Amino acid sequence: MVLFCLAWEVAGRIPINVAFPPFSDVVAAFGRMVADGSLPSAFLITLQPLVIGLVVATVIGIVMGVGMGLRDELEWAGVPVFVVMQAAPMAALIPLITYVYGIGLTAKVLAVVILALPVIALNGYKAVRNVSPSLRAMCRSFLGNRRQEIFKIVLPDASPMIFAGLRLGISAGFVGVVLAELLITPTGIGDLITYHRSIADYAEMYAVIATIILFSAVTVGLLERVEIALFRPEKKEHSA
């Protein structure tokens, strides 16, 4: 991490390109934008479609994914759809979304959902398919009913892979929201990036980009903590 910052500093000072500021300038720009409130307020605006979109994608994705893993008819109907969604360049659909849903919040939420949903649903599906058959047989042989089998065996056993899907989904959601803000209407983070680029404040632009990447990474890291706390107590001592 430190090495990366140093390398950036050196590369910025050479300079490779006028549009590539040294690290220290970026940090200074970050400080200025926090102080004048433009960065925090942009984040708040961006977070709104992001959070709504991720909640929607998570709920639908996990329910659909687990459903497809458990039931053959859902698998038959759903999996091909999500596979196509995941393989297609969904970002290309964003202009289409604008056409149908306008440029408001709905369109941005939708952009987040279409990018995050396929990976969450497909991971959920694969996770359930990979649940140990012997654990399921164990649950049945000790007279567990269908509900107990799902909640006490299938979901905990599938949770690492479901959460891996969530982490990928969240990253995809960040991409979705920033793309939407760049392509649909410049608001929030997207607006800040576009604006500072247009007036050639490259230090500011990089500060915004770096912040959103960092924010995304921290969110994903936090999710891992949540997973271990909720489902995998046996991993606690290793991560501590």
Next chain:
Amino acid sequence: MTAAVRMLRETTKSDTAQPIVEVRHISKRYGSSVEALRDINLTFPTGQLTSLLGPSGCGKTTLLKIIAGLLEPTGGEVVVKGKTVTGPGPERAFVFQDFALMPWASVLRNAAFGLELQGIDKKKREETARHYINQVGLSGFENRYPHELSGGMRQRVGLARALAVNADVLLLDEPFSAVDEQNRRKFQEDLLRLREVERKTLIFVTHSIEEAVYLSDRIVLLSPRPGRVSEIIEPHVDRSGPPDLIRRNPAYLDTVEEIWHGLRDYAD
């Protein structure tokens, strides 16, 4: 003296020897090509340990899972305590070859899992589980997780879980196959001791002849696919002495030899 003890064992045995499990004309096909079992007829007397012994792939696991109610037979029926089996039941408990422990649950929760599924309250089920964890020699490990235990210890958890639900019949599918030799012997001795204390009927799958002879009252030899009953042997090994002596007992060695000869034809 030994003869007298043996006779005593036999008389007590025949007193209690009503079958608790009956297997009637069981056959099983997987798809249309694999015939795993053909017309199996067996009775399992109450309180005895019966081994199912046979070459790999002869259908031992299939038969055990049918008795457990985890697999549907293609034909025939299994009767447990006078009732036809339609699925798993409270009078049977399974010990799995691969342990089937939940990696995210402590030893205590794993051992109490059968009771948890029955909806018994936490305090009560943990009390019962602790008792059986102690019985299988794992006290002190209640709060450990399966990945922290050796294979032998993990299978002890599997056994504690099966004992905790207080079933009459324990179905064990090669419980020691993933356990190293030293632990296996120790475990076998513990199983014999537990059998005396807990008064269970045990049905035990193995492909070790020595293990079958050492542990069993009766040994059912299965032929290779399609599995059929080829012979039933009662070892009559006097188990009153120390384990090392039993393993050098002529009755024990003769029976091992006899089964060896019977099975040699099937070796590939």
